[in-house]
Amino acid sequence: MATFHQRVFSGMQPTSTLHLGNYLGALTNWVAMQQTHECIYCVVDMHAITMWQDPADLKRAIREVTAAYVAAGIDTKKSIIFNQSQVSGHAELAWICNCVARLGWMNRMTQFKEKAGKDRENASLGLYAYPSLMAADILLYKATHVPVGEDQKQHLELTRDIAQKFNNDFATEIAERNLGTGDLGFFPLPEPMTQGPAPRVMSLRDGTKKMSKSDPSDYSRINLTDDAETIAQKVRKAKTDAEALPSEEKGLEGRPEAENLVGIYAGLEGVTKAQVLSQFGGGQFSGFKAALVDLAVAKLAPIAGEMRRLLAEPAHIDAILGNGAERAQAIAAPILADVKDIIGFVRR
Known part of the structure; x- marks a missing residue:
């Protein structure tokens, strides 16, 4: 079978301000993966316009998400950061993928049903x-x-299905191109990776709901643009219950707000929930929240400060995106050219 270089691709939509859930669920992991993989991180602005966006807001949001990537620790020398619309291969290969994918596969995608509504x-x-x-x-x-x-996860399964069907549909053409190499496939079947230390960060107002950009209450989330005072205020106002913190993890069962705050502390500190409870178990929430305020401010306020500095220089952000797009294009162009040859297009 074909062997492939270890390469990560991921992206976030520029639809609104990124928050603590994005940071703990994804960005911290993205930063760590730079040490082990070749990383390509995209601001997926083409995905954003599947629902109408105000053009001025979209442009601002693209730059803000880029600033968040850099402020969180994505190294623009080690990794590629760019916005999707600057590399036309995304749109070109998407059409080919449309023609490989089957209507039945698309009809099973649950996220369309959720986003489209009634x-x-x-x-x-x-x-x-x-x-x-x-x-x-x-x-x-x-x-x-x-x-x-x-x-x-369902979308990644679809990606694997499309890659496999392409490899099967054009097996003869691929084998001819790979003659003598022993490679049997063109596209790898990408593997999922776990997101981060706290893959599901919940709302600060309701521990049963995921922290979301779309929640009408700004107190439900900590935005990566929040300053130290705002972070502290939101943590202090976060919903809790009347009981003391348990000493063991099983004591968090049925206590979603307590479990969420313990999980946030664990994610920010890079420890387990059990370790957090061994330190704070038996104590009241007032003391734990005070410690969480200190930790959250120490970890997140510098990110907000760096984002403000970067956003004050939009030309610098645009240069990061432009340079990243050139580097992304250098990888994408030969792959797309091969795809076009395999399926029988005539190229210049």
Whole structure:
């Protein structure tokens, strides 16, 4: 079978401000993966427009997400950071993926049903084809690993299905190109990677709901743009219960707000929930929250400060994206050219 270089591809939509859930669930892991993999991190602005975006807000959000990547520790020399729309191969390969994917596969995608809601006839075709574009994002770089949350696992399975069907449909052409190498496939079947130390960070107002950009209450989340005072205020106001913290993890069962705050502390400190409870178990929430305020401010306020510094220089952010797009294009162009040859397109 074909062997592939260890390459990670991942991205976030520039639809609103990133928050603590994005940081603990993804960004901390992205930073760590730079030590072990070749990493390509994208601001997926083409995905963002599957639902209407105000153009000025979209441009601001693309730069803000880029600033968050850099402020969180993504090294622009080690890793590639770019916005999707600057590399036309994403759109070109997405159309080829559309033609490989089967309608039945797309109809099984649960996220379209959730996002489209009851008025499905009014949803954009882009929203329906979103998973096929996501497959193209990954396959365009022959990525071997993709960090995914629970809500994206189905899309990664679709990516694997599309890659496998392409490899099977064009097996003869691929074998001819790989003559003598022993390689039997063109696209790798990308593997999922766990997201981070706290893959599911819940709302500070309701421990049963995931922390979300779309929650109407700003007190439900800690935004990566929040300053130290705002972070402290949100932690202090976070919902808790009347009982003391348990000394063991099983004592968190049925206590979603307590479990969430302990998980956040563990994620920020890089320890287990059991270790947090061995330190704070038996104590009241007031003392634990005070420690969590100190930790959250120490970890997150510098990120917000660096984001503000970067956003004050939009030309610098645009240069990061432009340079990243050139580096991404250098990887994508020969892969896309091979795809076009394999399927029988005539190229210059």
